[in-house]
Amino acid sequence: MNAIRQWFRERLPISPDQVFEVLDEPVPNHLKRWWFCLGGTPAYLFVVQIVTGILLAFYYQPAQTTAYESVRFITNEAAYGWYFRGVHKWAATLMIAAVVLHQMRVYFTGAYRKPREINWMIGVCLLLCTLGIGFTGYSLVYEQLSYWGATVAANICDTIPVVGGLAKRMLLAGETYNSETVSRFFILHAAVLPATMICLLAIHIGLIRMQGITEFHFEDEPPQKQAHYPFFPDHFYTELIMGLVLMILLSVLATALPATMGPRADPLVTPDVIKPEWFFYATFRWLKLFSGTFAVLSMGFVVFIMFAWPFIDAWIRRHTRFAEASVWIGIVGASLIIGLTVWEAAVQH
Secondary structure (H helix, E strand, C coil), X not given: CHHHHHHHHHXXXXXXXXXXXXXXXXXXXXXXXXXXXXXXXXXXXXXXXXHHHHHHHCCCCCCCCCHHHHXXXXXHCCCCHHHHHHHHHHHHHHXXXXXXXXXXXXXXXXXXXXXXXXXXXXXXXXXXXXXXXXXXXXXXXXXXXXXXXXXXXXXXXXXXXXXXXXXXXXXXXXXXXXXXXXXXHHHHHHHHHHHHHHHHHHXXXXXXXXXXXXXCCCCCCCCCCCCEECHHHHHHHHHHHHHHHHHHHHHHXXXXXXXXXXXXXXXXXXXXXXXXXXXXXXXXXXXXXXXXXXXXXXXXXXXXXXXXXXXXXXXXXXXXXXXXXXXXXXXXXXXXXXXXXXXHHHCCC
């Protein structure tokens, strides 16, 4: 054993103490409150997505003629295919919800302020990538709703001034939905967007490690001798428990509410109701309320405001007496999104 240990030490000159020093970052006491630990939840679900996605990719055939049948085979015939597809679907749903909640938590606690502006913008990019992965994954089944949802999304892209036509062609691999479109969505879903997210996550975590976590103190907190507690094993065990709870929840959802399949896509038959997944309900309702170009440009403006918000907030705090205007603006924005989502979910077609 000593010889084996010496062999590894010569080739990997890293001592256990150095590894422990990197991992054992002091964690602020406020992270004992679970709603401040939402950042680890989407990261765990992203790993679940990668593992289950690889298993599904063994059987999935990304072509217009084979996509639907391969998903049907996974769902009905492959060993435990229904389970892994269900876990993949529900992990995607919970991941999007967790990213949105994490972004809201950072916003309403002001954790995006100096010197963390760059990390906020990276977080916005992660949110957009998560939504993109959700959209492309939904489009891979080649059902009626996913086919027409992709067609509608491409037509929406076409209304963007200057770059709209290029965006539509990049999305569909042509002017219309064709034999190359499904494979284009698959490459985006399984390679481009996950690789982008991994790079963004590495930068995101690296910046958190360098800048530290924003610390909060609450009036109802009793005085504590230490303002921090060790990452390992204390916080690591907390994250491990949350991961186990999430895995149980995913298994229950995949079993009780399994992923189903709708009718196969038919380019000649437009469905009576075209609805996206729930995380695009607000966007879909907004598009119905206003003309195409205005709706798209206004949504682009909202995304721009999200990117630039740390600097806008700093200007408001510096030049006005409304130091906490961001809280009220956030409440209005969140209420609008929730209202549009509920409206689109409840509306009769």
